[in-house]
Amino acid sequence: MAAITFDHVSKRFGEALAVDDLDLHVPDGEFLVLVGPSGCGKTTALRMLAGLESVSEGNILIGDRVVNELSPGERDIAMVFQSYALYPHMSVFDNLAFGLRNLKVGRVEVKRRVEEAARVLELEPLVGRKPRQLSGGQRQRVALGRAIVREPSGFLMDEPLSNLDAELRVQTRAEILKLQRRLGTTTMYVTHDQIEAMTMGDRIAVMRDGILQQIGPPATLYSEPANTFVARFIGSPAMNLLPAALLELGGDDQLVGVRPEHIDFGVGDSSRVSFEAKIEVVEYLGDEQLIHADLRGHALLAKVPIEFAIRPSSVATFNVPDEKLHFFDGPNGAAVRRRHPCR
Secondary structure: OOOEEEEEEEEEEOOEEEEEEEEEEEOOOOEEEEEOOOOOOHHHHHHHHHOOOOOOEEEEEEOOEEOOOOOHHHOOEEEEOOOOOOOOOOOHHHHHHHHHHHOOOOHHHHHHHHHHHHHHOOOHHHOOOOHHHOOHHHHHHHHHHHHHOOOOOEEEEEOOOOOOOHHHHHHHHHHHHHHHHHHOOEEEEEEOOHHHHHHHOOEEEEEEOOEEEEEEOHHHHHHOOOEHHHHHHOOOOOOEEEEHHHHOOOOOOEEEEEOHHHOEEOOOOOOEEEEEEEEEEEEEOOOEEEEEEEEOOEEEEEEEEOOOOOOOOOEEEEEEEHHHOEEEEOOOOEEOOOOOOOO
16 A cells, blocks of 8 residues: 655646646545546546556656656556456456456465455355346446455546446445445545545545646535635535625625525524525425525525425525635635625
C-alpha cells in the first residue's frame, strides 16, 4: 500500500487542456472519489495515474516514487474498468489467475491468492463457472477479484458500477466499501454519480473543465461548498440558487443558496427567512414530496414530509433557517460569508 500524489499535473491533447494543474494527495489507505460531469478530466487523471496516458506537466508519485516514465506494469496498481472484460472461455478461477500467471507467479501462490480473493468476494461457489453463467453483479465481483489478487499498492476504479441496475449498484457499492476497508488499500474511484461519491468516499474531489474545484469529506462539500458549481453538483435534489436581492438578503451581485430539504412551511421567527411562492407541481415520493414552485419568476424546489397537504396552483409561505443559507458571489460563483449581511 502507498500514498498517491498528483504534483501540479496537467494533460494536453493538442490545444485542449484536459487536466489543468491538478494538485492533490491521497494518503495511504484512503478511499478518494473523483467526481464531476462528463469531460471534466476525472478519467484522464486516472488514466495518467495508471500509465495509460502520458503526463504533459508535473509529476505523479506512488509512495515516494515518481512514476511518470514507468510502464503500467511497473506501477504496482490495479485498475477496474466500467466493462468487466472477462475472458468468456475461462472459468472464474482462471479469469482471476490469468494476470498472475502472466507475471510468472508460482502455482501455489496463484492458488492461495485466488482462493483468498474468492473467499473475500464470496465467489467460492462460482470458481468453476464461466462468465455467461454469472449475473452482472457476480461478473463485477470477478473483475474486482482480478485486481485484488495482484495485492497492489493502489486500486483505480473507473465507473465500475455504471453497467449495473439501480438495486445492484447499491449492493455492489456496499461490497466495494467493505472490501476496501478490509484490505486497507489506497483507492481512487471515478464516477459522475454524486450519490456514489457521497456514500463511498472518505473524501471527494470535485472536478470541472479539468480543474479541481474542491476536495474534502462529503459532509464538508455538502455543508460548505466552495462555489456554485459544487453547491449544485453535490446534493440531490440540487441546491436552489436565487438572487439574494429577491429575498432582500443581499446586493444585486450576490446569490443565495437554499437546499430543498432545508425548506419548511409557515412563517418563521427572527432566525428564519420567510417568503411566498406559488405551487406548480407536487411529486409524491412515498415518505416525502417534491414541490416545484415559482418564486417571482424563479424556480424553487422544496423537499418536505408528506404530512403537509399541498395543492398545485395555491400560494404557500415557506421558511428557511438562517444557518442553512449559503451565499455566493454572482460574477464568479465563489462562496462568501454564509450569514447574510442584512439581518
